[in-house]
Amino acid sequence: MSGGSLAPPVGTAPQPPARAPARALGPARGVAGRVRDAVTRIPRAGRVCFLIAFVNAAIWGVVVPPFQVPDEIAHFAYAQYLAETGKAPPQGVRAQYSPEEQSTLEALNFFSVIGRPQMRGILSPSEDAALRTALAAHPSPRGEGGSTPVSNQPPLYYALEAIPYWISPSHNILTRLALMRLLSALLAAGTVLAIYLFLRELFPSSPWAWSVGALAVAFQPLFNFIAAGVQGDNLLFLASALTFLVLLRAYRHGLTTRRAVAIGAVVAIGTLAKLTYIALLPGVALALALLCWRQLPEGRSRALRTFGVAIITAAAPVALYLLLNATVWHRGSATAGGIAAATNGNLPGGGSVTLRETLDYTWELYLPRLWFMHHAYFARYPLWDVWFNGSVGHFGWLDYTFPNWVYDVGRYVFYALAALAVVGVVRTRAVLRRLVPIGVCFAVMALGLLGAIGYAGIRYKLSSGYPFEQARYLFPLLALYATFIVLVARGLPGRLGLALGGLLVVLAMAHGLFAETLTISRYYG
Amino acid sequence: MLPRVALGLATLAVLVGLVVDLSGSAPRTAGSDHVSPAVFAATVPGGGTLCEPISPLPGDAARAQLLIGTYGRPVPNLRLRFLDEAGRAVASGDLPAGAREGYVTVRLHRERRSPAATRACVAVGGSTSVVFGGEAGSVGAASELVNGKQQSGRISILYLRAGKESWWQLLPTLSRRFGLGKAPLYGTWTLAALAVLLLGVWIAVLRLLGRELR
Numbered sequence: 001m002s003g004g005s006l007a008p009p010v011g012t013a014p015q016p017p018a019r020a021p022a023r024a025l026g027p028a029r030g031v032a033g034r035v036r037d038a039v040t041r042i043p044r045a046g047r048v049c050f051l052i053a054f055v056n057a058a059i060w061g062v063v064v065p066p067f068q069v070p071d072e073i074a075h076f077a078y079a080q081y082l083a084e085t086g087k088a089p090p091q092g093v094r095a096q097y098s099p100e101e102q103s104t105l106e107a108l109n110f111f112s113v114i115g116r117p118q119m120r121g122i123l124s125p126s127e128d129a130a131l132r133t134a135l136a137a138h139p140s141p142r143g144e145g146g147s148t149p150v151s152n153q154p155p156l157y158y159a160l161e162a163i164p165y166w167i168s169p170s171h172n173i174l175t176r177l178a179l180m181r182l183l184s185a186l187l188a189a190g191t192v193l194a195i196y197l198f199l200r201e202l203f204p205s206s207p208w209a210w211s212v213g214a215l216a217v218a219f220q221p222l223f224n225f226i227a228a229g230v231q232g233d234n235l236l237f238l239a240s241a242l243t244f245l246v247l248l249r250a251y252r253h254g255l256t257t258r259r260a261v262a263i264g265a266v267v268a269i270g271t272l273a274k275l276t277y278i279a280l281l282p283g284v285a286l287a288l289a290l291l292c293w294r295q296l297p298e299g300r301s302r303a304l305r306t307f308g309v310a311i312i313t314a315a316a317p318v319a320l321y322l323l324l325n326a327t328v329w330h331r332g333s334a335t336a337g338g339i340a341a342a343t344n345g346n347l348p349g350g351g352s353v354t355l356r357e358t359l360d361y362t363w364e365l366y367l368p369r370l371w372f373m374h375h376a377y378f379a380r381y382p383l384w385d386v387w388f389n390g391s392v393g394h395f396g397w398l399d400y401t402f403p404n405w406v407y408d409v410g411r412y413v414f415y416a417l418a419a420l421a422v423v424g425v426v427r428t429r430a431v432l433r434r435l436v437p438i439g440v441c442f443a444v445m446a447l448g449l450l451g452a453i454g455y456a457g458i459r460y461k462l463s464s465g466y467p468f469e470q471a472r473y474l475f476p477l478l479a480l481y482a483t484f485i486v487l488v489a490r491g492l493p494g495r496l497g498l499a500l501g502g503l504l505v506v507l508a509m510a511h512g513l514f515a516e517t518l519t520i521s522r523y524y525g
Numbered sequence: 526m527l528p529r530v531a532l533g534l535a536t537l538a539v540l541v542g543l544v545v546d547l548s549g550s551a552p553r554t555a556g557s558d559h560v561s562p563a564v565f566a567a568t569v570p571g572g573g574t575l576c577e578p579i580s581p582l583p584g585d586a587a588r589a590q591l592l593i594g595t596y597g598r599p600v601p602n603l604r605l606r607f608l609d610e611a612g613r614a615v616a617s618g619d620l621p622a623g624a625r626e627g628y629v630t631v632r633l634h635r636e637r638r639s640p641a642a643t644r645a646c647v648a649v650g651g652s653t654s655v656v657f658g659g660e661a662g663s664v665g666a667a668s669e670l671v672n673g674k675q676q677s678g679r680i681s682i683l684y685l686r687a688g689k690e691s692w693w694q695l696l697p698t699l700s701r702r703f704g705l706g707k708a709p710l711y712g713t714w715t716l717a718a719l720a721v722l723l724l725g726v727w728i729a730v731l732r733l734l735g736r737e738l739r
Binding site for chain 1: 527528529530531532535536539542543546547553554555556557559560561563580581583584641683692695699702703705706707708709710711715716719722723725726727729730733734736737738
C-alpha cells in the first residue's frame with residue numbers, strides 16, 4: 001500500500017472497469033438471486049399462507065396489550081439488556097428489569113392485571129397521560145441483567161430481537177416493543193411456511209393439503225397469542241418446524257452435503273433459540289443416523305462426510321456460545337447459560353427426585369394413572385385439563401378462558417376428528433408406509449419433548465409448588481398437528497375430503513376470531 | 526363446487542355467530558382502582574368509615590362494585606362517596622340495608638364533574654362489622670384508613686358503566702380504549718384498521734381455498 005491510496009500505482013495498467021464492479025457485486029447479486037430463486041420455487045399458495053400468517057399474527061400483536069403475553073416482561077428484559085450492552089444477562093440477584101421497563105410496567109398497572117381477569121390496564125385518558133408522563137422522565141433502558149425465568153436461555157432469539165430494538169425510529173419503549181413483536185409475527189409466519197413445505201414433502205400429490213394444514217396452524221389462537229409478543233418460543237417453534245422439514249426432505253430426496261448443512265444449521269438455531277430444543281435431539285440424531293445409513297450404498301466415506309458436515313455445522317455455533325458464556329459474558333462457566341440447570345436432576349433446595357418419581361409424573365402428565373403408581377400428581381386429568389383445554393385456549397398469563405361449554409363441545413369435535421384421522425391414516429397408508437422409518441424418528445423427537453416436559457415439570461412443581469405445564473410447550477410439534485388436520489380431511493373421500501379440509505380451516509379461523517373478541521373483551525371491555 | 530358451497534355456508538355461519546356474540550348485552554366495566562378482591566383486606570365496624578386514595582374516577586363510571594362479607598348477616602346500609610382534594614363529594618351512592626353478602630353494586634350519583642376525585646370513602650351503617658374484599662399490603666401512602674387510622678391493605682372497587690350494553694354499543698368506547706397504553710403510533714383508528722385487515726385476511730384465505738380446493 002502506498003500511503004493508503006486506493007488509486008492504482010502510476011504506470012500500471014488500469015483494471016478493466018467492468019470486472020471490478022462485477023466481482024464486488026457478484027456475490028451480493030448471487031445471494032439476492034438465490035434468495036429470489038428460493039422464494040419463487042415456493043408455490044404461490046405457500047407464499048400466500050406465509051403472508052396471511054404474518055398479517056394475522058401482527059394483528060394479534062396489536063390486540064394483546066404490551067407485556068401481556070406469558071413471560072414477555074422477562075423476554076423483553078433479556079433482549080433489551082443484550083441490545084443495550086451487547087452481552088447476555090449475567091443473571092444473579094440483582095434488578096431483573098431496566099428502570100425504563102419497570103417504570104412502564106407500573107404505569108401500565110401491569111402487576112394488577114396479570115392473573116386477575118376482572119382487572120384492566122389503562123382504560124382512561126388520565127391513566128394514559130400518567131403513562132406518558134412516566135415515560136417522559138426517560139428512565140434508563142440499561143438494566144442490571146438479574147435472573148428471570150428466561151435469563152438462562154441462549155441468546156439467539158434475543159440477538160434477533162435486538163435488531164428491531166435498534167432500528168426503531170423512536171426510543172419509546174412501547175414503540176420498540178411493537179416493532180419487536182413484528183419480528184415474532186415474522187417468525188410465526190416462517191413456522192407456517194415451514195409446515196406448508198413439510199406437508200408438501202409428506203403429501204406431494206395433494207397440493208390442497210399443504211394449504212389446509214398450514215392455515216390450520218396459522219389461525220391456532222394460542223400459537224398466535226405467543227406470536228403476538230416478544231417470546232423466545234417463537235424461534236423455537238420455527239426451528240422445530242424447520243427440523244421436521246429438513247429431515248423429511250433429506251429422507252425423501254437423499255442426504256446431500258447441502259441438506260446436511262441445512263440440518264446442522266437448523267439444529268444450531270434450535271439449540272441456541274431455547275434449551276427445550278435439546279429434547280428433540282435424540283430423535284434428530286436417530287434421523288441423521290438413518291439418513292447416513294441409507295447413503296451407505298453410495299460409499300461409506302461419503303456417508304461419513306455428510307454426517308460430519310451436519311454435526312460440525314450444528315456443533316460449531318453451540319461451541320462458540322459455550323465459549324462466550326465462559327469468557328466474554330462471564331456467566332460462571334461454559335454451561336451456565338441454562339445447560340447446567342437443564343441437566344441438573346436435583347431440586348434447588350438440595351433434595352432429589354428419583355427416576356421412578358420422574359417416570360410416574362411424566363406418565364400421569366399424559367395418560368391415566370396406573371394401579372402401581374401410588375402418588376397422584378394431578379387433581380384433574382392433564383390430557384384434557386392442560387393439553388387439550390390449554391390448546392383450545394388458556395390465554396394471557398393463564399388468566400382467561402372461553403366459557404366452559406366451548407371446551408366440552410371441543411372435546412366432542414376432537415373425538416370426531418380423531419376418528420376421521422384414523423380413517424385418513426388407513427386411506428393414506430400407501431404413502432405413510434414408505435415414511436415409517438423417518439416417522440419413528442419423529443416419534444422419538446415427540447417422546448423426547450414429552451419426557452423433557454415431565455422431567456422439568458416435576459422438579460418445578462416440587463420446588464415451587466406451582467404447576468409447570470402449559471399447552472404451548474407442545475408447539476414444537478406443530479408440524480405433527482398440521483399432519484393430523486390433513487389426515488382428518490383425508491378421512492373422507494374425494495370432494496368430500498376437500499370440503500372437510502375447507503371447513504377445518506374455517507373452523508380454525510372462527511376459533512381464532514372468537515379468541516380475538518374474547519381477548520378484546522378481557523383487556524378493553 | 527361442493528368445497529366452495531361448504532366454505533360459503535361455514536363462513537356465513539361464523540358471521541351469524543359473530544353478530545349474535547357481539548349483540549349480547551351485559552354490564553360493562555368502566556375501570557377499577559386496580560385492586561383485586563383477592564382477600565378480605567379491611568374490617569370496618571358498624572358506624573365506621575373506611576377511606577383510601579384512588580386514581581381519578583373514570584368519566585363513564587355509573588356504578589361501583591364492592592365485595593362485602595357480613596358473616597351471614599344482611600349487609601347494613603352503606604354510603605360510598607368519592608371526594609376531591611378539598612373533601613367535596615364528586616360522586617356518591619347509597620346501598621340500602623338488607624342486601625346479601627358477596628358482590629354488591631352501588632349506583633353512583635355524580636355531584637360535580639371536576640375536579641377529579643382523589644379519595645373513596647365507605648361509611649358503614651348499623652352496628653355490626655363488615656369486611657371488604659381487596660389486597661393485603663404494607664402500610665403506606667396508598668393504604669386504607671379505617672376511622673382515620675391507617676391500616677395495611679386496600680379495598681377493591683370495580684366501576685361499571687350505566688345499564689347493559691352490547692359490544693356494538695360499546696364499539697366507540699372500545700376504539701378509544703384500544704389506542705391507550707400502547708405505542709404512540711396507535712390511536713382511536715387502530716381497532717377499525719385491524720378489523721379491516723382481518724377482513725382482508727379472511728377474504729385472502731377464502732380466495733386461496735377456493736382455488737386450492739377445486
